[in-house]
Amino acid sequence: MVYQQEMKRLVELITSSNTIVAFTGAGISAESGIPTFRGKGGVWEKYDPEKVASIWSFLENPANYWEFARDFEARFFNVEPSPGHLALGELEKIGRLEAVITQNVDGLHQKAGNTRVIELHGNTAVIRCLDCGKEYTREDVFERLEIELPPRCDCGGNKLKPDAVFFGEPLPEKPLSEAMDLARKSDLMLVVGTSLVVYPAAEIPLIARSHGCHLVLINLEQTPVDDIFDIKFYTRASEVLPSVVEEVRGIL
Ligand code: APR
Numbered sequence: 525m526v527y528q529q530e531m532k533r534l535v536e537l538i539t540s541s542n543t544i545v546a547f548t549g550a551g552i553s554a555e556s557g558i559p560t561f562r563g564k565g566g567v568w569e570k571y572d573p574e575k576v577a578s579i580w581s582f583l584e585n586p587a588n589y590w591e592f593a594r595d596f597e598a599r600f601f602n603v604e605p606s607p608g609h610l611a612l613g614e615l616e617k618i619g620r621l622e623a624v625i626t627q628n629v630d631g632l633h634q635k636a637g638n639t640r641v642i643e644l645h646g647n648t649a650v651i652r653c654l655d656c657g658k659e660y661t662r663e664d665v666f667e668r669l670e671i672e673l674p675p676r677c678d679c680g681g682n683k684l685k686p687d688a689v690f691f692g693e694p695l696p697e698k699p700l701s702e703a704m705d706l707a708r709k710s711d712l713m714l715v716v717g718t719s720l721v722v723y724p725a726a727e728i729p730l731i732a733r734s735h736g737c738h739l740v741l742i743n744l745e746q747t748p749v750d751d752i753f754d755i756k757f758y759t760r761a762s763e764v765l766p767s768v769v770e771e772v773r774g775i776l
């Protein structure tokens with residue numbers, strides 16, 4: 525296996541650091557079968573994010589989002605955590621991970637056993653009517669989606685919106701400040717499966733770096749800020765995380 529040196533160094537960092545945080549993006553869910561947004565075969569090659577995932581386009585016509593969701597979101601129903609998710613769950617279990625800060629909205633970190641998951645972009649598990657505030661589960665709404673597009677609320681309103689952050693919406697205050705706080709306190713951040721092009725989320729590793737945190741990148745492709753990383757693995761999360769956790773568990 526390549527990256528022998530980097531693996532050894534990463535194991536040392538994980539066993540010797542005090543506050544370890546993971547920062548993840550769509551790439552860690554790719555091996556669960558959820559396509560990434562960018563990179564080869566990314567979702568934004570097929571759909572225009574402005575049209576299907578911006579707040580202004582949603583308010584103009586909620587069908588713009590729900591047509592996309594019927595294709596893209598439907599995959600969330602029966603997906604399982606990837607080896608990368610499970611490794612991060614294990615890392616928390618052996619007391620070597622404080623929290624996961626994620627840009628993902630698929631809830632897979634929680635499914636993998638992580639108990640402190642900071643969802644910067646919200647999640648799609650809860651769907652709310654913007655007219656009357658009534659809450660629905662994803663299952664409820666997808667049942668309605670079979671009958672009508674866009675799906676309607678019992679109140680007759682048609683603006684059923686998931687609790688995920690759409691383009692043009694501010695990030696939820698509490699998770700963002702919690703993530704920034706952790707970035708300032710952490711001495712090791714594992715950045716997994718993200719292109720680091722969407723702000724303010726992509727700011728988090730930069731804040732960590734400016735406070736002296738060690739940064740490790742595990743990403744299939746290069747990112748615009750690769751020079752901030754101490755160690756870089758240009759490979760799948762499943763190639764690195766499970767074996768590193770195995771090694772760490774053997775040492776602790
Ligand atoms: N292991 C590691 N990295 C991977 C894997 C894998 N198995 N598969 C793909 N990748 C990498 C890709 O090379 C890419 O650089 O994951 C990255 C995913 O990047 P994006 O698709 O841009 O996802 P992300 O960075 O999370 O996007 C941020 O953009 O569209 C918005 O709100 C959306 O939260 C999302 C935000």
Ligand code: ZN
Nearest residue numbers: 653656677679
């Ligand atoms: Zn309603």
